[in-house]
Amino acid sequence: MIVCFDIGGSAIKGAVAHSVERIEPLGRRPTPLDDFNAFAETLRLVIDEAGGKQDRIAISVTGVVDPETKAIKCANIPCIDGRKLSAELSDILGVPVLVANDADCFALAEAGAGAGHGHRIVLGVILGTGVGGGLVVDGKLINEDGGFAGEWGHGPAVASVAGTPPVAIPAFDCGCGQRGCVDTIGGARGMERLHLTLHGKTLTSEEITTLWQAGDAEAARTIDVLVDLISSPLALTVNITGATIVPVGGGLANVTPLIARIDKAVRARILRKFDRPLVVPGECGIEPGLIGAAILGLGGEFQ
Structure with missing residues (x-):
């Protein structure tokens, strides 16, 4: 016990x-x-x-x-x-x-009892207040002794232009001390920062995603830019790790259409092609x- x-x-x-x-x-x-x-x-x-x-x-x-x-x-x-x-x-x-x-621990939970069960390499991704991640290989946590493996949210990896049509994106300061990290634009606070940058309006991530699903054009533009910005670094992480499933946790994981959009964009940018969802909501909800x-x-x- x-x-x-x-x-x-x-x-x-x-x-x-x-x-x-x-x-x-x-x-x-x-x-x-x-x-x-x-x-x-x-x-x-x-x-x-x-x-x-x-x-x-x-x-x-x-x-x-x-x-x-x-x-x-x-x-x-x-x-x-x-x-x-x-x-x-x-x-x-x-x-x-x-x-x-x-x-x-989220990645370990999903590998053992969630969406990653049965997969040899599981990349757990957090899209919550910020962006995080963990990596499990052959049932073992890569970071059993500690460390930053799987932390795809940090490091200057955000493109300077994104969206259709392209728009310039500033390299925002990150709490880790660097600039232009995925964490600055990828989680809930990042989504809010992007919306303010693009439209000059302060809304919560819940308001933005609700408006997007209701057909609001400004919210749709924010989601388009966000998905474009985070999909390339996430695709690169999948290429490097060889993950065959990417369960997502955190508050934004509850916005199923958003996870589906990210999945589609990531699968279009990775070397290995999957005919099934790769980026999926985590199943260990509680x-x-x-x-x-x-x-x-x-x-x-x-x-």
Whole structure:
């Protein structure tokens, strides 16, 4: 038995995992942001709620573990930023602790129990507030030891012109410190930024996608440009990884027509041709972070 966690900037969600098919949710608690002792104690309370003897703890968390130093970089939860989280929590909780990025856990969940089940190479993509991703090969997370593999949302990869007819697109500053990253135009905030740039109007991503599906011309222009901008870097990532399925999570994954548009554009730009959908909505709609953490903790027993 393991206890798994999905930890974000607002909440810590826990579950007991006996197998991938048997994951029992535990309590949900606010995330202590500035007090590491309180953070660790919150985990302990959830573990105590689980009862029994745990083989290990597995955590899906916002942030990236450095594969060499094992320190985590996590802007959303200051009290864990820079810490060797796995080792420190193992000492405090008295049980081995595995830590992985939340996008990586999404990819692991989709590979084991979602749209990627049965595929050898699964590229999980997040189109949420921003853009993220994770890579699973032969049932194993490429980033088991930490790192940035699969993070197609960062790096200056956005074209300077896009859409039909073409329009100039500025290289927006990214939170990672670079300019022109896919993250700046590809997620919900990116869509809103594009709409403001193209039309001088401030709308939410929900408003833009609703207007688009209702036939609004300005919203359609925004979606056209967005799809054009993100499809080439995503196609390149598919070419490099050899992924045969690309499940999508995050809020924009719920806009099925948008995912279908991206799929069509990506399949037109990759070397290998598929006569079936490649970029698809993720199937682990409820708690993919917990499912991915469970699979991580269980050692990939879904195979």
